[in-house]
Amino acid sequence: MEQGSLLVEWKKDAYELWINLKFEFLKIRRSSKLLLAIGLAAVLPLLFYFIPLLSGGGFPDNAGDFISQNMNFVSLIIVFTAMLLAGDIINKEHSNKTALILYPLPQRRTNILISKYVVSLFSSWFALFIYYLFTAVSVALQYGFSEIPEEMIKSYLFAALYLSAVLSVAYFLSAWLKSPGASMTLTFFGVMIFLPITVRLLDIIGIDSSWIFTNYSTIITSIFRFPSGQFGVATAITEDEFYKAIKVVTTSAIIFFLAAFGLELNKEA
Amino acid sequence: MESDSKKIFVIGLLAVIMLFNLSINSQVSGFDNFPTLNQDLTLPKLEISNVTLSDDLPEEGQNVTFSVIIVNHDNYSVGGLVLLATIQQIVLVNPHGQTEEEKPVTITNVTLPVIPANSVYVYTGYFIAKFGQYTFTTILTSTLVKIPLSNYVFTFEVLSPPVGDWKGLRIAYSWLFLTLISLFLVPSIIDIFYRKQAVRKIKE
Numbered sequence: 001m002e003q004g005s006l007l008v009e010w011k012k013d014a015y016e017l018w019i020n021l022k023f024e025f026l027k028i029r030r031s032s033k034l035l036l037a038i039g040l041a042a043v044l045p046l047l048f049y050f051i052p053l054l055s056g057g058g059f060p061d062n063a064g065d066f067i068s069q070n071m072n073f074v075s076l077i078i079v080f081t082a083m084l085l086a087g088d089i090i091n092k093e094h095s096n097k098t099a100l101i102l103y104p105l106p107q108r109r110t111n112i113l114i115s116k117y118v119v120s121l122f123s124s125w126f127a128l129f130i131y132y133l134f135t136a137v138s139v140a141l142q143y144g145f146s147e148i149p150e151e152m153i154k155s156y157l158f159a160a161l162y163l164s165a166v167l168s169v170a171y172f173l174s175a176w177l178k179s180p181g182a183s184m185t186l187t188f189f190g191v192m193i194f195l196p197i198t199v200r201l202l203d204i205i206g207i208d209s210s211w212i213f214t215n216y217s218t219i220i221t222s223i224f225r226f227p228s229g230q231f232g233v234a235t236a237i238t239e240d241e242f243y244k245a246i247k248v249v250t251t252s253a254i255i256f257f258l259a260a261f262g263l264e265l266n267k268e269a
Numbered sequence: 270m271e272s273d274s275k276k277i278f279v280i281g282l283l284a285v286i287m288l289f290n291l292s293i294n295s296q297v298s299g300f301d302n303f304p305t306l307n308q309d310l311t312l313p314k315l316e317i318s319n320v321t322l323s324d325d326l327p328e329e330g331q332n333v334t335f336s337v338i339i340v341n342h343d344n345y346s347v348g349g350l351v352l353l354a355t356i357q358q359i360v361l362v363n364p365h366g367q368t369e370e371e372k373p374v375t376i377t378n379v380t381l382p383v384i385p386a387n388s389v390y391v392y393t394g395y396f397i398a399k400f401g402q403y404t405f406t407t408i409l410t411s412t413l414v415k416i417p418l419s420n421y422v423f424t425f426e427v428l429s430p431p432v433g434d435w436k437g438l439r440i441a442y443s444w445l446f447l448t449l450i451s452l453f454l455v456p457s458i459i460d461i462f463y464r465k466q467a468v469r470k471i472k473e
Contacts, residue, residue, distance in 0.1 A: 005461060006458065010457055013453060064326075064428075110456050114452055151433075154433045157442075161438070161441050222432065223433050225428040225429045225432070226428060227429075228426065236429030237429065239434070242437065246438065247441075250444050250445060257448065
């Protein structure tokens with residue numbers, strides 16, 4: 001009887017979640033943000049292909065160098081996409097007063113929050129996929145299809161994981177701050193400037209900063225194994241560092257998501 | 270008029286005397302017999318035509334064999350040559366935003382055997398590859414004088430070992446989805462628990 005009622009509850013929740021997912025997807029599709037994120041993800045690799053082609057500047061000798069150089073900008077795409085798709089996803093409901101309609105409805109708030117996160121996560125993964133796809137197409141056009149390395153899939157999967165962490169930060173800030181503009185701005189500057197500065201300051205005073213996930217954005221490029229995409233004295237990453245990166249990035253993604261969840265569940269509509 | 274011609278004659282005479290003295294003083298005594306070094310030092314006509322690596326894109330830790338192809342364009346054999354090969358890591362920008370120079374590492378500094386006239390000599394050496402972008406430089410010296418055509422420079426890259434296995438990524442994604450699934454499932458369990466407690470209290 002209990003088991004049966006639990007299954008009934010879950011079934012009801014699943015239906016609610018499905019409706020919310022569809023609703024959130026429609027909202028994000030109608031807004032220009034997704035289009036903007038996808039557009040930027042498509043245009044940037046094409047610029048790297050067409051500018052040397054048209055200017056006669058020349059391409060690197062091998063596909064690996066070309067990819068490594070292009071991938072230097074993937075962090076920017078990640079932060080920009082997370083900022084656009086999740087930077088105001090929660091507080092916008094409060095500032096537009098739509099939370100007053102949404103939250104009193106006979107449905108779980110957890111389902112609303114999960115659907116918001118899932119839709120923004122999958123949309124940003126899709127934008128990132130477009131970036132990788134267009135880079136792969138550029139490689140195929142310039143160096144041949146066989147030159148597309150297997151590492152691209154690994155790099156994409158790590159980049160998508162890193163994106164989840166950045167998205168969770170954006171999600172957390174949108175739950176914590178009241179102003180959508182402030183949370184979006186803080187997402188961008190926080191991940192691009194404040195966290196790297198914190199890492200640097202901690203390094204100066206001799207405190208371990210390896211728990212800050214922004215330390216590991218370079219792994220997206222390092223997976224390609226080429227030194228050309230690196231800054232400074234090139235150092236190869238070890239398997240242990242890779243595992244540590246995965247642990248830190250995944251934990252950050254989960255912690256920031258749960259923190260946002262906790263904040264929003266305790267809020268009044 | 271007469272005095273003018275006298276003056277001109279005196280000035281002319283003085284000029285001739287001065288010119289004569291000048292021509293005498295500008296001549297160095299024994300000039301023609303003084304030995305001069307007006308001929309360039311003749312260096313052997315040796316050229317490093319190519320340097321090849323056993324692998325174009327070596328991997329870190331790999332033993333890379335390099336071959337230096339030396340061509341002797343002279344009609345006589347050359348001995349006592351020293352081959353120096355160095356690699357220097359290219360640094361783009363260091364973490365502090367400054368460019369810095371890495372010191373070149375000598376991988377070969379050997380005296381070569383006599384290279385016969387009009388022949389090609391191949392020197393083979395090896396080094397252990399370390400991750401990075403490098404400039405490879407070779408130079409031949411004959412009695413400490415660098416032979417210009419032997420300065421051969423090229424860049425190469427050393428790849429890092431393959432990194433990132435699928436297992437770690439699979440685990441990471443599983444944790445992410447498990448968190449989302451548990452957040453979806455847990456509220457119903459809590460609800461039923463509280464409902465059950467409430468029913469028990471009513472019954473009591």
